[in-house]
Amino acid sequence: MIIAEAKPLAEVAGLINDAQKILVVxxxxxxxxxLAGGEKETGxxxxxxxMLRKKxxxxxxxxxxxxxxxxxxxxxxxxxxxxxxxIDAIVSLACxxxxxxxxxxxxxxxxxxxxxxxxxxxxxxxxxxxxxGLCGECILHKTGGICPVIRCSKSILNGPCGGSQNGKCEVxxxxxxxxxxxxxxxxxxxxxxxxLEIQPPKDWSKSRDGGPRKVVREDVRLx
Amino acid sequence: MQDFEPxxxxxxxxxxxxxxxxxxxxxxxxxxxxxxxxxxxxxxxxDVRVLxxxxxxxxxxxxxxxxMEGDCHFLKGNYRAKRRVKQAKKILDEIGIGGxxxxxxNLSAAMGPRFAEIAQEFTERIKKLGPSPLNKNYxxxxxxxxxxxxxxTKAGEGE
Ligand code: SF4
Ligand code: SF4
Numbered sequence: 001m002i003i004a005e006a007k008p009l010a011e012v013a014g015l016i017n018d019a020q021k022i023l024v025v026x027x028x029x030x031x032x033x034x035l036a037g038g039e040k041e042t043g044x045x046x047x048x049x050x051m052l053r054k055k056x057x058x059x060x061x062x063x064x065x066x067x068x069x070x071x072x073x074x075x076x077x078x079x080x081x082x083x084x085x086x087i088d089a090i091v092s093l094a095c096x097x098x099x100x101x102x103x104x105x106x107x108x109x110x111x112x113x114x115x116x117x118x119x120x121x122x123x124x125x126x127x128x129x130x131x132x133g134l135c136g137e138c139i140l141h142k143t144g145g146i147c148p149v150i151r152c153s154k155s156i157l158n159g160p161c162g163g164s165q166n167g168k169c170e171v172x173x174x175x176x177x178x179x180x181x182x183x184x185x186x187x188x189x190x191x192x193x194x195x196l197e198i199q200p201p202k203d204w205s206k207s208r209d210g211g212p213r214k215v216v217r218e219d220v221r222l223x
Numbered sequence: 224m225q226d227f228e229p230x231x232x233x234x235x236x237x238x239x240x241x242x243x244x245x246x247x248x249x250x251x252x253x254x255x256x257x258x259x260x261x262x263x264x265x266x267x268x269x270d271v272r273v274l275x276x277x278x279x280x281x282x283x284x285x286x287x288x289x290x291m292e293g294d295c296h297f298l299k300g301n302y303r304a305k306r307r308v309k310q311a312k313k314i315l316d317e318i319g320i321g322g323x324x325x326x327x328x329n330l331s332a333a334m335g336p337r338f339a340e341i342a343q344e345f346t347e348r349i350k351k352l353g354p355s356p357l358n359k360n361y362x363x364x365x366x367x368x369x370x371x372x373x374x375x376t377k378a379g380e381g382e
Binding site: 008009010040043044047048050051052054055 | 275
């Protein structure tokens with residue numbers, strides 16, 4: 001899922017300095033799971049902003065809504081009845097996709113309350129780690145299910161580099177060397193011969209290149 | 224600030240603090256009348272949002288009372304409470320209300336006198352700090368039902 005974390009309160013407050021009434025919109029998707037933008041966090045942010053402004057003698061009115069997801073038009077549409085004329089700004093607690101979707105749909109000043117970090121997973125309650133760099137062409141079958149693009153600090157495809165020591169990465173001794181993990185895993189699987197195959201340079205045109213990527217599934221399109 | 228009588232909310236765990244409060248009562252111990260006690264099933268019920276709401280609704284100070292560490296009826300509730308109090312303190316600092324207006328204490332059901340002592344200590348602390356900045360700008364705290372005009376809605380489910 002997408003992992004995000006809260007922007008500092010002062011930063012969010014600064015973005016809506018001129019507003020008298022705001023719509024604070026949470027998202028029930030990924031950011032709820034990583035405890036950054038669900039219903040509870042939306043309530044906490046709204047309360048904190050109200051108190052901050054009340055303290056400054058410039059009270060702020062808030063309306064709080066949490067959508068099931070902010071990255072689907074049908075849910076974003078459900079916000080329409082809350083986006084009244086007197087709303088001066090919309091604060092979105094979704095990933096950047098949700099923020100952009102709200103901004104596209106409503107003619108209002110929409111600001112992000114979160115910093116969207118990466119595609120990751122829950123390591124333990126309260127700890128999330130990056131696992132995929134969304135490179136557009138997955139090679140996990142060659143590496144025993146361990147992603148060298150993200151988990152190797154240098155994203156090398158023929159590893160390890162010369163800096164791997166005692167199973168740790170030279171860039172940060174806290175980080176396990178991805179290529180050590182790959183080696184160990186392939187050894188367990190009896191597939192060490194996979195490492196003898198030299199990987200050609202990766203085709204990055206499938207990644208961050210040529211504008212926004214699009215996935216179309218003709219079989220499920222409605223029109 | 225001599226005549227300032229702070230409003231203080233004490234969130235009390237049922238298994239320790241609430242019993243300690245009872246004991247303090249049976250022992251006829253005096254403690255300041257500034258404390259409004261709210262019973263919780265466990266201090267682990269502590270929610271950052273509710274702590275903030277207490278301040279928003281006019282509290283000058285808030286504290287959470289949980290069992291002694293290691294003695295929680297639900298094993299880890301008081302450790303969780305401690306972390307949430309820490310988080311809420313950070314937010315209160317950021318807002319400029321001051322994290323020192325919020326505290327977490329631990330005591331056992333047998334500690335009636337300690338209950339009274341904490342009430343005393345904390346009331347003194349808040350008296351020294353003076354009214355919450357929220358109450359300074361707006362002398363009358365919002366009456367019941369007159370709080371902020373916001374509402375909380377969950378859209379997208381069953382609509
Ligand atoms: S190879 Fe690419 S798609 Fe596969 S996990 Fe790594 S970054 Fe993600
Ligand atoms: S030590 Fe391992 S993880 Fe670190 S850069 Fe080298 S190959 Fe990648």
